[in-house]
Amino acid sequence: MRRNNLLVLDQVNAGYGGLQVLHEVSLEVEAGEVVALVGANGAGKTTTLRTIAGLLVPSAGRIELEGESVVGLGPHDLVRRGVVMVAEDRELFGALTVYENLVMGAFTRSADERGESLDQVHELFPILEERAQQKAETMSGGQQQMLAIGRALMARPRLLLMDEPSMGLAPKLVADVFATIDRIRSTGITVLLVEQNAKRTLETADRGYVIESGEIHLSGTGDELLASDDVRRAYLGL
Amino acid sequence: MSDAGASSRTGRLQTRLHVPRWVWGVVLALVVLLWRWTEVSDLAVTPAGRTIALQALTTGLLIGGVYGLVAMGLSLIFGVLEIINFAHGAFLTLAMYLTWVLADGVGIDPYLTLLITPLLMFLVGAAVQKVVINPAMGQPLENQLLLTFALSILIENALLLAFSANPRSVRLDYANASIGPVEFPLRIGGAIIELPRIVAFVGGLAVAWALFSFLNRSRVGTAIRAAGLNRTGASLVGVNVDRIQVLTFGLGTAVAAAAGVLVLPFLTLEPTTGTQFNILSFVIVVLGGLGNIGGALVGGILIGLTQEIGGLLFPGQSKLLPVFIIFIATLFLKPEGLFGGGAE
Ligand SMILES: Nc1ncnc2c1ncn2[C@@H]1O[C@H](COP(=O)(O)OP(=O)(O)OP(=O)(O)O)[C@@H](O)[C@H]1O
Ligand SMILES: [Mg+2]
Numbered sequence: 001m002r003r004n005n006l007l008v009l010d011q012v013n014a015g016y017g018g019l020q021v022l023h024e025v026s027l028e029v030e031a032g033e034v035v036a037l038v039g040a041n042g043a044g045k046t047t048t049l050r051t052i053a054g055l056l057v058p059s060a061g062r063i064e065l066e067g068e069s070v071v072g073l074g075p076h077d078l079v080r081r082g083v084v085m086v087a088e089d090r091e092l093f094g095a096l097t098v099y100e101n102l103v104m105g106a107f108t109r110s111a112d113e114r115g116e117s118l119d120q121v122h123e124l125f126p127i128l129e130e131r132a133q134q135k136a137e138t139m140s141g142g143q144q145q146m147l148a149i150g151r152a153l154m155a156r157p158r159l160l161l162m163d164e165p166s167m168g169l170a171p172k173l174v175a176d177v178f179a180t181i182d183r184i185r186s187t188g189i190t191v192l193l194v195e196q197n198a199k200r201t202l203e204t205a206d207r208g209y210v211i212e213s214g215e216i217h218l219s220g221t222g223d224e225l226l227a228s229d230d231v232r233r234a235y236l237g238l
Numbered sequence: 239m240s241d242a243g244a245s246s247r248t249g250r251l252q253t254r255l256h257v258p259r260w261v262w263g264v265v266l267a268l269v270v271l272l273w274r275w276t277e278v279s280d281l282a283v284t285p286a287g288r289t290i291a292l293q294a295l296t297t298g299l300l301i302g303g304v305y306g307l308v309a310m311g312l313s314l315i316f317g318v319l320e321i322i323n324f325a326h327g328a329f330l331t332l333a334m335y336l337t338w339v340l341a342d343g344v345g346i347d348p349y350l351t352l353l354i355t356p357l358l359m360f361l362v363g364a365a366v367q368k369v370v371i372n373p374a375m376g377q378p379l380e381n382q383l384l385l386t387f388a389l390s391i392l393i394e395n396a397l398l399l400a401f402s403a404n405p406r407s408v409r410l411d412y413a414n415a416s417i418g419p420v421e422f423p424l425r426i427g428g429a430i431i432e433l434p435r436i437v438a439f440v441g442g443l444a445v446a447w448a449l450f451s452f453l454n455r456s457r458v459g460t461a462i463r464a465a466g467l468n469r470t471g472a473s474l475v476g477v478n479v480d481r482i483q484v485l486t487f488g489l490g491t492a493v494a495a496a497a498g499v500l501v502l503p504f505l506t507l508e509p510t511t512g513t514q515f516n517i518l519s520f521v522i523v524v525l526g527g528l529g530n531i532g533g534a535l536v537g538g539i540l541i542g543l544t545q546e547i548g549g550l551l552f553p554g555q556s557k558l559l560p561v562f563i564i565f566i567a568t569l570f571l572k573p574e575g576l577f578g579g580g581a582e
Contacts, residue, residue, distance in 0.1 A: 055470070079476035091471035093464065095250065104464050108476035155475060 005067075006031040006159055006190050007052065007083075012061030014051040021047045023214045024061065029159065034181065034191040036205035036222065038198040038235060044214040045194040046088050049161045052192070053085040054078045065159075080108050082158030086165060088194075090148040094137030098128055101136050101147055105154030113156065121150040124183060142173045149180065159190045166197055178204050198235035202226045210235075251317030251466025253453040255532035258577060264540060268547050269295070275550055289428030294546040296431050300439040302542020304497050307442040308515050309522035309534035310449060311493030317529030318466040318486040321371065321382045326494055327516025328390035331509060333359045333495030334502050335397055341408045341502075348408045348503055349437065355499050356492040363491025367484045375483070390516070397509040405506040410434060413503070434503035441500045446535050449493060453531065462486055466529065517558070518545075521565045527575025537576070 007029040015021040021044045029035045039045050050056045052063065054075040063071050065081055073081075093101050102121060106114035122129040125146040131139065136147055145165055152160060162181070166174040178200055185191060195201035202208050202222040210218040210231060218230060225231050272295060276287040312326045337355045341348040366389070374385050413433050414422055422433040453459040464472035465482045473479045497515075505511060519534075522541050526533025541561055548560025568576060 053474070055473070074478065074480070075473040076476045076478040079474065085474055087470065087474060091468055091474055093467045093471055095252070095467055104460070104471075104475050106475075107460065107464070151475065 004031050005029065006065065007192070008062070008064045008067075009048075009052070010062040010064075012048075012051060012058045012063060014047060014056050014058040014061075016047075016056075020059070021214045022051065022058075025211070025214070025216055026061075027209050027216060027219070029190060029192055031158075031190055032185075032188065033206045034185050034193060034204060036198075036201045036208035037192065037194045037211060038196075038201055038208060038225075038231075039211035039217075040234070041196075043211045045211060046163055047214070048211065049085060049163050049192070049194055052078075053083060053161055055085075076108075079155055082156070083161065084152045084155045084157035084159070085161040086148050086152045086163060088163040088167070090144055092136045092144060092148060092151070095135065097133050097135055098139065098147055099132040101151050102128065102154050105151035106156075108155055114154065117154045117156060120187075121153050124153070124180065125150050142169050145169065145173075145177070146180075149184075153184070153189075157189055159192065160184065161192050161194075163194045164196060165193075166195065166200075174200070198231065199226070202231075250527075250529045251314075251463060252527070252530040252532065253450065253459075253463055253466075255450060255535065256577070257532075257536055261536055261540070265543065268543050271551065272547050286428075290550065292427050292429040294550050295543070296426070296429055297435070298543035298546030299539060300431070300435045300542070301501075301546070302539035303439040303442040303446075303535075304501055304538070305515070305518055305522060305542050306535035306538020307446055307497045307500075308494050309519040309526065309538050310446060310531050311490035311497075312519045313523045313526065313529055313531055313534040314449075314453075314462075314493070315487055315490035316523060317531070318462060319367075319371070319375070319483050321375075321386065322379075322520070323487075323490070324383060324386040324516065325366075325390040325393060326490070326519060327512030327514075328393035329359060329363065329491045329512070330494040330498040330515050331397060331507075331512035332362070332393055333498035334505075334507050334511060335401060335406075336495075337499045337502055338406050338408060338507055342406070348410065348499065349441075352441070352496060352499050356495040359495035360488040360492035362488075364484050364488030366491075367487035371487065372480070372483065394509045394512075401509065403508060405508050407506050408502055410503050432504060438500040438504070442497060445493065445496045449489075450531070458482075458485065462489075514558075518561065521561055524565065524573075525568050525576055527577045530575060530577055533575055533577040 005028050009025055009027045011024040011026055013020055013022055013024065025048060037045050037048060047056065051058055054073050054077065058071060062069060065083065070078060070081065093104060102118060103114065106117055109117065127143055128147060128150050131143065136144065139147060149165060166177045169177065174197065181191060181193065181204055193201060193205060202225050205222045207221050208219065208225045209216050210225065218225060218228060272291045276291045308330060312323060315321065315323050333355050336358060337348055337351040340346045340351045340354060370385065370389065374382050416422060424431040453462060461472065461477040461482050464475065464477050465479050469479050518541060522534055522537040525541065526537035544560050544564055545557045549557040552559055
């Protein structure tokens with residue numbers, strides 16, 4: 001195990017009720033990296049992120065954050081430890097305003113930190129400042145995605161788990177999302193990124209894992225995976 | 239393999255007091271109806287008619303504030319836990335007995351128990367949520383209904399066993415005192431307004447105000463609002479949703495307990511006293527919109543007025559008749575509650 005691993009999953013099994021979805025999933029994320037997790041629909045990408053975020057409890061295996069086991073911790077504990085997820089369906093507070101959603105994002109933070117983060121998020125997504133008083137549920141899909149990312153950043157994550165942030169967005173906005181991920185990386189936040197858009201994701205990521213039917217099938221640097229025949233055939237349609 | 243349980247159902251807890259203009263219209267209509275009544279009924283020609291009308295108006299308003307408070311607790315619990323707590327009224331009865339024991343047995347002023355009874359009932363509610371309700375959280379609505387219904391029967395029977403069915407009451411030595419030039423009971427145009435009813439109304443509004451402030455301003459209140467809007471979302475911003483649910487059930491129960499303390503001085507207490515509050519607060523919560531705390535308070539006052547004024551308009555019928563007519567009409571015409579669902 002490399003020493004500056006921020007997150008390690010070792011032989012993790014997890015699922016829903018009696019249904020096991022993840023089979024001995026192992027992966028590592030180093031501090032400062034952007035790591036991609038790609039795979040087909042239903043492969044278990046969301047399940048993996050939910051397990052890391054503490055929404056699901058693994059039935060077997062180890063999950064360590066900076067060498068410490070975090071198995072059994074709830075999502076709220078993990079937020080306090082710097083693991084924050086941008087969920088696939090965003091999980092915003094629809095009836096609250098954009099501003100209130102961002103404030104909620106900083107629930108675990110002091111008022112000073114909150115003010116600082118708010119400035120940073122507004123700089124990253126100016127629309128969130130313009131629309132501060134608009135109800136979250138009345139924002140467009142792309143705006144809601146920015147709000148979801150913004151809310152997660154308000155918690156000042158060390159590890160940001162992003163579940164298909166580009167889903168359902170127009171090509172122009174998809175490009176924006178990937179540019180955002182680059183900017184987030186440049187602030188020192190580690191990112192574990194789940195995406196359908198394998199090509200773009202692997203171009204952005206330092207390293208990646210390919211998951212199939214709940215098992216890690218391949219891993220390597222972004223370039224290695226992009227060059228691999230399996231990935232080209234299965235995900236890039238080449 | 240277990241699901242840590244945060245369901246992503248989007249709740250609709252609303253914690254702001256918002257009185258739509260039409261509410262004033264309804265109040266006005268009720269008053270006009272009342273006025274008409276004094277003119278058409280047999281009593282109308284006599285001054286007694288106006289007195290009776292005024293009595294109904296004040297009694298309805300004052301008790302309505304307390305109904306509103308009880309319903310706020312129930313609506314809060316629904317808004318955050320998405321369960322309908324059929325034991326809410328039984329908890330209220332339990333609180334009343336607690337205060338009765340403290341007042342009649344220990345000799346504490348009944349109103350002073352406002353500092354004790356709600357606190358103890360908070361603990362009772364929290365414990366019940368943790369031990370009894372929480373295991374049923376993922377289950378279908380019917381199971382939860384049956385569970386809380388069983389709980390209410392259990393509480394009622396335990397009270398029957400402990401205190402028998404004999405009616406109990408507390409005495410206030412100062413119920414007929416005078417404060418400065420003001421003599422109690424108050425007499426306004428022949429209507430009699432007893433001190434304990436005024437205290438219940440004012441105290442009820444004070445507790446309601448405290449609850450609003452707590453929910454909208456405090457940190458725990460913020461967590462409660464988050465959990466009441468989106469459980470998964472709340473846990474993803476760092477709210478311990480399990481703990482918030484325990485706390486909220488305790489808080490809702492404490493609110494009912496405060497209402498119980500406030501009404502005890504003018505009601506006789508039996509193990510089934512809470513039943514009527516239970517039914518009414520259920521009606522009010524539907525009327526105000528499930529999970530709409532402000533709607534519950536306003537709805538409570540409207541139901542209090544409806545009950546008393548309706549009692550005059552349909553003499554010889556149960557006072558609940560007009561209440562149920564409104565209830566059923568609401569379910570058919572505006573099932574999301576009179577206060578317009580999600581919109582504020
Ligand atoms: N709440 C649930 N209960 C039962 N099974 C579930 C649940 N959520 C997901 N699954 C199942 O787990 C498997 C993996 O689902 P998961 O959501 O992790 O896939 P995914 O890789 O994120 O797919 P997508 O790209 O479509 O988002 C699927 O077979 C799915 O049907
Ligand atoms: Mg998914």
